[in-house]
Amino acid sequence: MEDINHRFTLEVLSQDWKSHDLGISASNLRRDRKNPTDILDRIDLALVTDSLRKLLEIRNRAEQTVALDDVHAAEIKEYLDLLDLTREIDVLHLPDVSTKSSRTVIAQPGLRYAQADALIRSLLLDETFSALSLAERTAVQQRILTEIKGRMLEDIVLLETKLANPKKQVFVLQFPVGEFDMVVFDPEAGSCRLTW
Known part of the structure; x- marks a missing residue:
């Protein structure tokens, strides 16, 4: 499993970046039961992604000055873990x-929220998005x-539950x-609690 984590980290670090939040939000907005909209399919995705990438200081593969390998990936992952920025949850x-x-x-919610804020600021730079009424944009x-x-919140609850129940x-x-x-599996009692 450790090898899978290193390969995944290396893949994430060396591929061209795209916003996971933007993709999920586009899908969810399309399927909204009350007010479905395809607005995030009509924006200039390249412009929004590039703006967001610059706000977050993320480099695409062509902009990286050092070729990343497994050693780099392991060092970066270890560094993030030592700073208590990331934690692993078993699946x-x-x-x-x-x-x-x-x-x-991500164990620090402020980092995730900063990403969300940058996404909103990037969307506001898009002409199609800006052309929406104030109510629609909001x-x-x-x-x-x-x-x-x-x-x-889901990640925080998972992480805090894991930390509070070391046995x-x-x-x-x-x-x-x-x-x-x-x-939550209790090996002493041989029982599980489920949340969905």
Whole structure:
């Protein structure tokens, strides 16, 4: 599993960057039950992504001055862990219980919120987004921030539960479709608590 984490970290560090939050928000806005909108499909994605990348000081592969390898990835991951910026949460998979992975969570919510704020500022630079009425822009911004805060809260609860229960296993249980957001397994009692 450690090798998987190193390869994943290396892949994340060396590929051209795209906003995960922007992609999820576009999908969720399209499927909104009350007010579906495709506004995030109509923006200048390259402009918004480039603006966001610059605000966050992220370099794409072509802009990197050093070729990254597994050693760099391990050092960066270790550095982030030592700063208490990231933590790992186990993810178990069903029906294949032998498959185990992990989810890296950002342990400092302020960092995630700064990313969300930068995303909103980048969207406001887009002509299509800016052409929306104030009410529409505000609704989309609030929806994006609410979704990001929801994911942050899920990560915080997972992490705090794991830290508060060192004698228990705290993990996410992933199914082919869907997941239990948190499982707390007590090996002494032989029982689980589920959250979804």
